[in-house]
Amino acid sequence: MKVKNQLRVPLPPKEAWNLNDVPRVARCAPGAELLGCNPDGSYLGTVAVRLGPVALTFKGTVSYKEVDETNVRVIAEAIGNETRAHGTARANVVFTLLT
Secondary structure (H helix, E strand, O other), rough: OOOOOOOOOOOOHHHHHHHOHHHHHOOOOOOEEEEEOOOOOOOOEEEEEEEEOOOEEEEEEEEEEEEEEOOOOEEEEEEEEEEOOOOEEEEEEEEEEEO
């Protein structure tokens, strides 16, 4: 499944390009809660999602795989397990700042 989302940030591009700040970025994701930082630089957290009538909560990690300051782009990988069932999820996320 591919999900695309855009939002306007009322800041100059140099101020908005602070995607390396995971706690700050996590607050922008609906249903996400940051629980802590792991020694390897990845972050532990949960994300709650709804798929139609089904509500799911995943607990897992997110890590930045690539930070490209020249092209103002970050690639992140999130991996998690559903907290009540046996499901798993993996997401590759690309953040890009368009000026």
